[in-house]
Amino acid sequence: MTVLYFYDDNKAYDHSQVYIDDTQVPNPLPANATTVAPEQGLYGIPKWTGTTWVGITRDEWLAQQPEAKPVAPTIDQQFQAQLALQMATMQKNQAEFNAQILLQLVDTKEAAVTQTTPATPATSAVTSTVAPAATSAIPTATLATQTATSAAAETK
Numbered sequence: 001m002t003v004l005y006f007y008d009d010n011k012a013y014d015h016s017q018v019y020i021d022d023t024q025v026p027n028p029l030p031a032n033a034t035t036v037a038p039e040q041g042l043y044g045i046p047k048w049t050g051t052t053w054v055g056i057t058r059d060e061w062l063a064q065q066p067e068a069k070p071v072a073p074t075i076d077q078q079f080q081a082q083l084a085l086q087m088a089t090m091q092k093n094q095a096e097f098n099a100q101i102l103l104q105l106v107d108t109k110e111a112a113v114t115q116t117t118p119a120t121p122a123t124s125a126v127t128s129t130v131a132p133a134a135t136s137a138i139p140t141a142t143l144a145t146q147t148a149t150s151a152a153a154e155t156k
Contacts, residue, residue, distance in 0.1 A: 001018065001019065001020050001022070002018075002019045002022050002025045003016055003017070003018050003019070003035065003037065004016065004017050004019070004025070004026075004029065004030075004033045004034070004035060005033065005034050005035070005036065005037060005048075005053075006032055007032055007033075007034075007048045008032070009032075010047070011047050011048045011049070012045045012046070012047050012048075013038060013045055013046045013047070013048070013053065014032075034048060036051075036052065036053065037053075038053035038055070039052075039053060039055075041058075042054070042055030042056070043055055043056050043058050043060065043061035044060075044061050044064070
């Protein structure tokens with residue numbers, strides 16, 4: 001495999017061409033080509049001296065680059081940024097609100113558990129009848145009938 005490096009009339013690097021089969025390499029080489037590869041680390045467009053490629057250093061290349069000018073955002077971009085900020089603020093506020101609601105719900109459940117007092121014998125039948133019914137699918141009229149029946153049975 002052979003690579004030819006071509007340069008223009010000013011001896012500046014132009015392009016390269018790869019020949020996989022060495023028999024396809026032109027013989028003699030074109031007047032504007034060489035088999036000498038440009039060195040790694042050359043900046044800018046390398047130039048052929050007749051024996052080597054020369055270029056500029058990185059610092060020289062950076063000095064030649066134009067200064068970056070800050071670009072002011074357009075009205076649409078400013079508007080989009082404001083909307084994105086508003087949306088982020090709303091999402092943060094919603095998350096804080098959700099957390100507060102969950103904490104209040106936990107506090108309410110804990111308060112309900114701590115307010116439960118030990119049952120007396122007269123209310124134990126009513127409490128035991130009402131508790132299972134609250135979690136079942138028994139209609140309210142049936143629940144009232146059961147409660148009244150158990151209260152009457154306890155008074156006898």
